[in-house]
Amino acid sequence: MTAETFVQRRGAIRVDLQLIADMVDAKSRVLDIGCGDGALLEYLVHFKQVDGRGMELSQQGVNACVGNGLAVIQGDADTDLRAYPDGAFDYVILSQTLQATRDPRGVLQQMLRVGRRAVVSFPNFGYWRVRLGLLLNGRMPTTQTLPYSWYDTPNIHLCTIRDFLDMSASAGVEIERMIALGKDGRRVGSAVDLPALINWRAEQAVFLLGTKA
């Protein structure tokens, strides 16, 4: 498939997915957890020639992926990562799903067990619009990356960038790269910037993680 036909069929992939794709080396072994309809996985398979596998909770998503020729199984990040052997993948990706897991810390540790590196993206609850929304309206904030009402959200473990950094430090996780995105996917910071500042400005963030030596 050429880049044109991919874009014709899929449209351009989401900006955070593009950032994730850019972090992945060509021809590597990749597991995409919560791969949805397979947009990122298909991109990686076709443009980075990765040996790509996917895991997705919704059966509809799984069937769509397999129908598109992707190697995807129905599974749950919280329970099904345990089946994989150590170091089976070069990258384990979890995009916009960490906050929906029951045990985010355990999932992250499993990711770094089965993969040499983990790529994680999540919506930042420390984003200024979120803070302001709660402060001014007195209601659970909803934004582009947090579109749900409190009663039907799958997001049971929301966190801020600083929360995530703290948890990573305590879990022996090394931050190799971080890209913070503001509204409409503009870059607003990276790992060299002051965490407190990024935490205000970023609507979401993408992390490349490794295990501390």
Add this chain to the structure above:
Amino acid sequence: MTSALPAAAFPSSPSAIALRAGKRATLGVEQKLRLDCGVELGPFTLAYQTYGTLNPDKSNAVLICHALTLDQFVVETHPVTGKPGWWDSFVAPGKPLDPAKYFIICINVVGGCMGSVGPTEIDPATGKPYGLNFPVVTIADMVRAQAMLLDHLGIDSLFCVIGGSMGGMQVLQWASAYPDRVFAAIPVATAARHSAQNIAFHEVGRQAIMADPDWHNGDYYSHGTSPHRGLAVARMAAHITYLSETALHRKFGRNLQDREKLGFGFEADFQVESYLRHQGSTFVERFDANSYLYITRAMDYFDLAREHGGVLANAFRNCRSRFCLVSFTSDWLFPTPESREVVQALNAVAANVSFVEIETDKGHDAFLLDEPEMYKVLDGFLEAAASARGLKSRK
């Protein structure tokens, strides 16, 4: 219909079998087939059908493994029943297995009754049908025999092995026993071991056959009889397990058969009874009772983990095949958790695996039906595998 007694019985004379069989090969002449039970079989015959053409580099061969009571007549009109091939909707131009693209083979299993060696065939030692002198065979034996036929046909590596139910067991066995010969594996509605409940249902069927006085300890061939009543009951019991409660209710409910009110007797008052009797009586016209005993036994004995130190993952330790497993939501004979167990074992060795569960109320039999979702998924899987194999896309 006043009785469940089928009119005709399976004609078991070798000449009748030869007429039915289609392609045949004699195998095990120099090297016999060593069965799991210790017996060596050979020379023996396998009957098979092929569709399409083997490409010059022999990379497009697909093996279809048939289920318990099916056979090698995948596409063409069945020589005994006159009904269409059992998978002519899947193996057809423009369908997932297109004979224009693949060389497709289906082999009647060892122990079967459509021309391959089995209890109805003549035992060279006695000049009479084997009957119960036929050795008990296993799924692994069936697969070994298939591998011998592929050797005979000069096919070293299969692009794909696909099958549902018992056919799926063979697919798993193929991937485990011949990892280098299987590029892609599609086990549908199956399990890595036969469950206690499934063994129980099979035992009911076997007991029904053996309780039929016409069975004569398996030697009905020389008595000129056939235990068709027992076999029909076995089929009726089994047929219930192939459907789902929902599907049975949707199809028949409590509707009465050709009558306005209950008959206060034991005729087929209900449509569902009449339907089952019909299933039983048509089955005995095309299937041999002893074959039914042997093949159900092979399924019961199947336990892939047990042969690998109790760890299923070990069965796939050296496997480079890409897998696509399929299960159905309403299949209670081979329910989804059984497929999931295989998926987890494959994940444990980081195998390339896809797994889909198809939403349907049609029960286990859904694997034989034109389920659009399954067709779409398998089409995508096969296309991707074919492109990885370097086969030309037909799109």
